[in-house]
Amino acid sequence: MAQTLPPTAQSIEKVVSFLTQGNIVAVPTETVYGLAGNAFDPKAIATIYSAKGRPDNNPLIVHVRSWEQLEEIAQITPKAKLLSEQFWPGPLSLILKKKDCIPDSVTAGMPTVAVRMPSHPVFRQLANNCPFPLAAPSANPFGYISPTSAQHVEQCLGNKIDLILDGGSSEAGIESTILSLADESKPSLLRLGVITREQLEDCLGESVEFSQRIESTANSLESPGLLSQHYSPTTPLTLFSGKAPNNTKANEAVVLLAQPSLVDNNTFHLSEKGKLEDIARNLYGMLHDLDQREFNKIHMECPQGDGIASAITDRMSRAATQG
Numbered sequence: 643m644a645q646t647l648p649p650t651a652q653s654i655e656k657v658v659s660f661l662t663q664g665n666i667v668a669v670p671t672e673t674v675y676g677l678a679g680n681a682f683d684p685k686a687i688a689t690i691y692s693a694k695g696r697p698d699n700n701p702l703i704v705h706v707r708s709w710e711q712l713e714e715i716a717q718i719t720p721k722a723k724l725l726s727e728q729f730w731p732g733p734l735s736l737i738l739k740k741k742d743c744i745p746d747s748v749t750a751g752m753p754t755v756a757v758r759m760p761s762h763p764v765f766r767q768l769a770n771n772c773p774f775p776l777a778a779p780s781a782n783p784f785g786y787i788s789p790t791s792a793q794h795v796e797q798c799l800g801n802k803i804d805l806i807l808d809g810g811s812s813e814a815g816i817e818s819t820i821l822s823l824a825d826e827s828k829p830s831l832l833r834l835g836v837i838t839r840e841q842l843e844d845c846l847g848e849s850v851e852f853s854q855r856i857e858s859t860a861n862s863l864e865s866p867g868l869l870s871q872h873y874s875p876t877t878p879l880t881l882f883s884g885k886a887p888n889n890t891k892a893n894e895a896v897v898l899l900a901q902p903s904l905v906d907n908n909t910f911h912l913s914e915k916g917k918l919e920d921i922a923r924n925l926y927g928m929l930h931d932l933d934q935r936e937f938n939k940i941h942m943e944c945p946q947g948d949g950i951a952s953a954i955t956d957r958m959s960r961a962a963t964q965g
């Protein structure tokens with residue numbers, strides 16, 4: 643079991659000293675919980691990969707507290723400036739050319755680094771007290787659902803880590819939008835999130851290509867974490883849109899987007915009124931929760947449309963892809 647620390651000044655001090663010694667700590671962000679280590683310390687980075695069971699060809703996101711810190715580790719381009727001024731602190735990661743101080747293991751040998759400035763108040767307090775930027779992938783074992791609470795981290799990674807900093811439930815609930823500016827002339831969306839393609843296009847005043855690459859091996863991917871099977875619960879999951887299946891068995895769960903008028907023991911809902919932000923916030927918690935129960939199968943309703951709906955559908959589809 644890991645020790646879960648409340649978000650107090652004393653805890654922050656303890657976490658900073660633990661991180662400074664090269665250890666890793668699960669920390670809250672507004673998207674999902676991250677498994678953080680000193681981004682300048684190859685030993686801490688190696689510990690992150692091994693605790694997650696993550697292949698070392700899958701690079702990490704580096705979290706910064708300020709634009710000064712960003713400048714230390716990456717080349718800030720005009721478009722990066724525009725986007726970060728509009729969306730940071732917040733759930734947008736940018737892929738930029740890296741500087742030499744970032745060890746190759748953080749970026750899996752790539753010349754670029756993923757960077758983001760989280761808005762979560764507890765994370766910000768931590769980052770403001772850390773003398774280094776924090777490399778942090780989502781705090782889940784490789785391939786499993788990302789955690790949106792300290793309890794989720796304990797459930798899925800508690801036997802692999804020592805400390806969890808509790809910052810409550812993550813507000814956004816799904817991982818950050820990732821936009822690559824590796825080629826400044828061709829911004830390319832690598833992962834959908836609550837900051838939508840439309841918002842990015844409005845900010846940049848140009849269209850943004852979505853290069854979703856679904857492949858079965860990590861070797862040739864531009865963003866190797868974006869495999870088709872990812873974020874999956876152990877219980878088999880199938881998706882539907884429109885009418886719920888009416889022939890489900892007693893040991894199968896049905897999850898709807900909005901609260902149904904008739905509630906029974908096997909029917910769950912992701913939001914009260916079908917608001918997309920609420921659905922995104924509650925999705926992983928629902929999957930974690932149902933995975934702890936004895937259901938043989940989960941049937942989940944998926945939303946239709948662009949924007950946040952497409953980010954939610956993306957995560958649901960990955961969760962529903964088995965093996």
Ligand code: TXA
Pocket residue numbers: 671673674675676677700701702703733735737749752754755756758778779780781816817818820832864865866867868
């Ligand atoms: O919301 C988030 O982004 C959370 C919180 C903790 O910040 N982090 C997160 O990290 O989701 P992770 O490691 O689970 O996902 C990061 C994704 C991976 O798919 C990885 O392949 C991609 O970002 N990535 C990282 N560095 C990259 C790079 N230089 N080029 C392309 N893709 C990169």
Ligand code: MG
Pocket residue numbers: 779780788
């Ligand atoms: Mg992840």
